[in-house]
Amino acid sequence: MQNQATLQENIKIGANLALTGNLAFYGTAEKQGLELAIQDVNENEGINGRNLVILAEDNQGDSVAATTAMHKLLEVDNVDVVFSAFTHIAQPISPIAQEAGKILIYQSTVSTMSKENSFVFRDYFDIVDQGKVLAEHVTLQNHKTLAYLGETSEACEQFHDSFLSNKKLKFISDQTVDPSEQDFRTYLLKAKKTKSDAFVFCVWRSEDKVMPQFEELGLIDTPTYHAVAPFLPSANSANEQFSKNKAISTWYGFVEGKSNPQMEQFAKRYNEVYGEELIPDALFAYDGIMFLAHAFKKCNGTNSECVANILQTESYEGLAEPITFGEDRTSNRKTLLIQYGEQGWEEI
Structure with missing residues (x-):
């Protein structure tokens, strides 16, 4: 000692x-x-x-x-x-x-x-960079309508605003949710009614809840774009839904096998x-x-x-x-x- x-x-x-x-x-x-x-x-x-x-x-x-x-x-x-x-x-x-x-x-x-x-x-x-990079990619996919669901946090607020700084994009459904929320079906159903071409998510604390409920509501074929989707280990439980959806997400640092x-x-x-x-x-x-x-x-x-x-x-x-x-x-x-x-x- x-x-x-x-x-x-x-x-x-x-x-x-x-x-x-x-x-x-x-x-x-x-x-x-x-x-x-x-x-x-x-x-x-x-x-x-x-x-x-x-x-x-x-x-x-x-x-x-x-x-x-x-x-x-x-x-x-x-x-x-x-x-x-x-x-x-x-x-x-x-x-x-x-x-x-x-x-x-x-x-x-x-x-x-x-x-x-x-x-x-x-x-x-x-997070501002992440919003801009994801928005640039989304513009290349030619989606006409987008739905957004994000947690109420400074990070997601900045992500949301930087995404929309791309003037080619707008959200026809724009919802925020408390980070402690467990049931997202009401929000997803509301967005579903807009018949959006794609969903943008900033729900990194809750991906393990959001994606299974997304599939439950018959939305799994609708393209999704995420802010650091696999950030928490709990997100691994939604890998089946990510796979079916061919989800796209921002990430950082490095990807396994590419370093x-x-x-x-x-x-x-x-x-x-x-x-x-x-x-x-x-x-x-x-x-x-x-x-x-x-x-x-x-x-x-x-x-x-x-x-x-x-x-x-x-x-x-x-x-x-x-x-x-x-x-x-x-x-x-x-x-x-x-x-x-x-x-x-x-x-x-």
């Missing part, structure tokens, strides 16, 4: 993550990505002789718990930087990091927090260490720590103003793709399009 003096000499990485609860699949993967990066940094002489250590707090995917965890990490553990994820988590903790003068890197589809706080950085795919050799090697290592398949969120977490380590070395420490300047003015050659935060502290990972085919989800 490290003594107190040694711990104070280390550079402390706070991890404010969903390690239990509905989002634990992602929080656990993110923590594992952080761990592998920290291992690599420490085995390569650390930061001018100082090691990185991770101090993790479980926010259970809850914003109130995340706020409490943030205060503990900053005020009790005195971490040097914090890593977190999800919009509803990043929203309350970003101003806390800013006020404390600490760097926060978060994964979220929404970039508002990074653009509003000088010590806050977003590294993830952007560079460096990333394939990392995926193999990740699987050997954790017994799990690599997901983009773990990869992004790894890249984030490696970029931070680069900044720490150039700053000869963790001074937030110096580190923020390096992150804003330089790029890092990540495992999947380069990371560039820029002046608005926002790194937009590339958007992919995938379709459910004979081998599962495949890049278009």
Whole structure:
């Protein structure tokens, strides 16, 4: 066990993550990505002789718990930087990091927090980009009428508006639903009456409910377009419906079987260490720590103003793709399009 003096000499990485609860699949993967990066940094002489250590707090995917965890990490553990994820988590903790003068890197589809706080950085795919890319693809399919169903969230609101920024498209049925909804048949029936040519969905929390009910109502032959349909593992239970429908969805990071050799090697290592398949969120977490380590070395420490300047003015050659935060502290990972085919989800 490290003594107190040694711990104070280390550079402390706070991890404010969903390690239990509905989002634990992602929080656990993110923590594992952080761990592998920290291992690599420490085995390569650390930061001018100082090691990185991770101090993790479980926010259970809850914003109130995340706020409490943030205060503990900053005020009790005195971490040097914090890593977190999800919009509803990043929203309350970003101003806390800013006020404390600490760097926060978060994964979220929404970039508002990074653009509003000088010590806050977003590294993830952007929901606005996803809406635009999907809309461009939909225009090529010559659908005359579209129905939209999306959850009431800032991410889906931005997706909806960016999709409709393509002036060739409009929704003749435009409905929103609470993220906790379980029965979507009333909404689907209402849209069915419009005889829409295709459906556009932003219901990533509920794909396992929406698609079976979509089929139950005799709509399975109607083309569907989704925002990150397979995001949660629970969506796998709707694979039969995705297959019948030949559903198309936005995605991010990488698609299995299509990656560079460096990333394939990392995926193999990740699987050997954790017994799990690599997901983009773990990869992004790894890249984030490696970029931070680069900044720490150039700053000869963790001074937030110096580190923020390096992150804003330089790029890092990540495992999947380069990371560039820029002046608005926002790194937009590339958007992919995938379709459910004979081998599962495949890049278009």
